Amino acid sequence: MNRILFSCLVCLAISASILANDSTYYVSGNCLIPLQETDISISEEHLSFTLRDDCFVDVDVNYVFFNPSDKKKNITMGFEAEASSGAYDTIFQPNSGHPYIKDFAVVFNGLALPYTNGIVVNSNHNDSLTVFKPITEFDRYIPFERFDEFDVPFVDESALYDIKNNEMVYYSYAYYFNCVFEPGYNIVKHSYRYRTSHGSSFSFMIPYWLKPAQRWEGGKIDTFTMTVRAENTAKHFGILSEAFSDNDFYILDGDGKTRKTSLYDEHCTEVSLRNGTVACIIKDFEPKYDMEIFSGDYLYRQDYKEYPLGEFFDRKYGLGALERAQNTAEEKRIIRNLPYANRGYVFKDESLRQYFSKIWWYIPDPLWAPSDSDFTDIEHRYIKNASRP
Incomplete structure (x- = not known):
């Protein structure tokens, strides 16, 4: 197969x-x-x-x-x-x-x-x-x-x-x-x-x-x-x-x-x-x-979803095949927070919390304290690029 x-x-x-x-x-x-x-x-x-x-x-x-x-x-x-x-x-x-x-x-x-x-x-x-x-x-x-x-x-x-x-x-x-x-x-x-x-x-x-x-x-x-x-x-x-x-x-x-x-x-x-x-x-x-x-x-x-920027994220591959060249300010904010969602961060921001709660792979971890100490080079690059105007 x-x-x-x-x-x-x-x-x-x-x-x-x-x-x-x-x-x-x-x-x-x-x-x-x-x-x-x-x-x-x-x-x-x-x-x-x-x-x-x-x-x-x-x-x-x-x-x-x-x-x-x-x-x-x-x-x-x-x-x-x-x-x-x-x-x-x-x-x-x-x-x-x-x-x-x-x-x-x-x-x-x-x-x-x-x-x-x-x-x-x-x-x-x-x-x-x-x-x-x-x-x-x-x-x-x-x-x-x-x-x-x-x-x-x-x-x-x-x-x-x-x-x-x-x-x-x-x-x-x-x-x-x-x-x-x-x-x-x-x-x-x-x-x-x-x-x-x-x-x-x-x-x-x-x-x-x-x-x-x-x-x-x-x-x-x-x-x-x-x-x-x-x-x-x-x-x-x-x-x-x-x-x-x-x-x-x-x-x-x-x-x-x-x-x-x-x-x-x-x-x-x-x-x-x-x-x-x-x-x-x-x-x-x-x-x-x-x-x-x-x-x-x-x-x-095979079944494109309503929230494409969060449907897949990986510490090695980033957004994979779903990344787009142009993103709105709100989309960039989502991208910057994908590494945190990947680790289970419970967002205090209401709009981010609602967005990621609809993403199937997201698993909240109330015990995880936000830190970028273990972020990969790919993740740091995503955050840097998404922080640009």
Whole structure:
């Protein structure tokens, strides 16, 4: 679903007379998969996202696998990350891992595991592919930087030209490691940081593949827990996937609120979160759909609201796609106060209090004392620009 939704967002940007090449897809998150047939199943999975203010997201995944055998089993596991598209600084590095993934690590039963990198044919373009092998014939598969040498028209940075079959294939970066599963339960902790995608209609997007988990025995997860955390910041976002259509997200800790909505006829949960965590727990989870986490500004492209200057605000991205070049004096006053509303300031000014009380993401915090000590450079710039005559 990640590429499909991303394409829809780009198409919408075109229809709104916004350049499609303003959209950049960096990478999708993914689950761990076995590279051979196995009867090992997933008993528990806790998938955790931590949203940041530096264009990256931290992903931590804790698995509990079950080996039904009374013998140890050596399983090669893999992690697949789709190549980027539309990124001006994209480079092809087949032996060094994905250029937009950092701090990749796997801990198996308490021990850190070494891993190797490779390039594989993108399995998200071929759902029947259950085992993938590294591409090693780089005299046969040509990256986009060399398309001109072979008089091949540019298609996408995420494509390779297959000389032998005269066709384009999409590729992914792969991480491989071996695990010796003990009889019974085994614990795998997996973590990494990856760059969030963005576009002219949305400030950030975090695609994640859930479906590959079906490759484990039984095709389901006994207990699946997903959490999204905004730590030392506030985030307004949507969680898009039919995988959660029958399950509710709830605020686990901190300040936040949720509500159900839809996007492209798909189930979506809208979330406003400040220094807190939103969670969802599903029993007997069958991951038949992938998912996206995306910035709240995009939700208002389909249903433009009465109060556009407050419909979305982010400490990293400001007003996002809803910013306008010319603003009235009253609009400038609203802009100057958006960073304060983002932190929950209870306004003494009646008109500001009424305005922000109508903004869904606004969560008042009577205990917050107004201060700009933690304002970002973006926020200081907004205040400065909105203070000009």
